[in-house]
Amino acid sequence: MYRFYLANMLLPVTPSKLSVKTKNMNKTVTLINEGEVNIIKTKGLREFSFELLLPFDRYSFTTMNRPKKQKSYLDKLNRLKINKKPFQFVVKRPKGFKTNIKVTLEDLSITEDAKEGRDIKVSVTLKEYRHYGTKKVVFVQPTSTVGEQPKQEEKKEEAKVAENRDSSTAQKPKTHIVKRGDTLWGLAKRYYGNGSLYPKIVSANPKIKNPNLIIDGWELVIP
Template sequence: MYYFFLDDKMLPVPPPKMEVKVNNKNKTVNLINEGEINIIKSPGLTEVSFEVMMPNEFYPFALYDNGVSNFITRLSGQQPTITYAKNYIDGFEKLKTGNNPFRLIIARFNQKFEYLSDTNMLVTLEEYNVGESSEYGFDWQVPMRFKQYRPYATKELEITTNENGEQVARVKQTRPTTKEVPKAYKVAANMTLWEACRRASGGSLDWKAVAELNGIRDNNVLKGTVLNLK
């Protein structure tokens, strides 16, 4: 089972396939009497692309905006709700035009819902297309392409004078900003424990440790549950 998150939104239907391209920056040159050589350089930016289904009607297999399957929602006695394709497309447009990177998170679980691995990458949305066809019915097919984002910034020099009267320059060190993890987190909607931990901490919490701390034996938590995180 795969779960795809773009920023704080989960895609309702996981794409059937995904392509990850690691761009090469190596350079090939020809040397006199030596022939062709390969100059190894750092890899380029990674690109991720996939095509996702955007439903415009109810499907029991789809995971809508509250992040929990409609089957579980029905068991809890609640009425399943649908988030229509246009709502997701509006969100994609904000990511495209917002001029800010965001998190692409892909979580992988086996059939027993045991955690396998995840991809957590800072990206930009390079392009997306909306396809409508009688083949898709009322649903939309949306091919999307993302590119890895590497933070960068200009360096600020601080000039000081040492004991010999000489001016010395050093680069000012800035402390990285991280999301502070609260002591407790109240779940706002039915969701998986993994998703609740991600929303509370930005991805720094181990959801298995939180499950053990709170005596939770499955991966689903209901709206209103208060999780102890520390």
């Protein structure tokens, strides 16, 4: 038997039908000489819709021996609607694939019909939830350094963009093995195009106590 779960809540009666709809985000534009063209974009979010039966009495086809009271299910659905938080939607099938996806509750319609006796029908529409991150931009004014003076055109603000992302996909930092004649100013000039940014290298390498002294053979992290 199929099993439907909304935020770990097992539905008392498995819906007879589940509809899944995916809309494309394509855009149609009209060109002067070419007529209409279709600009293909990433597919939209999936929508899941089904009709749920909340029985007043236990039936032979209910998914549990003692279903909860109708009010308990309605209260749970209303909380999912007003909480403004995504939750897990799971469909377990006796054979075949399993649906397990994070969604939000978009539409909720409750119907009481004399033909259904004391049973209640609920129409539910869910929409796929896709996590997104934010970006933070910080402007850093380069500071003057020991030794070579920076050129006028190098005195520009640098924008550093920090993005929330999964650490498992983050690139590993570059490293540099110190050779004879290397200086922090020279390394910053080489990797950043601006020698005055050498403090970034100092901050990433606690072993550097004196910016004017780096030892041959050191492995430095280049952030």
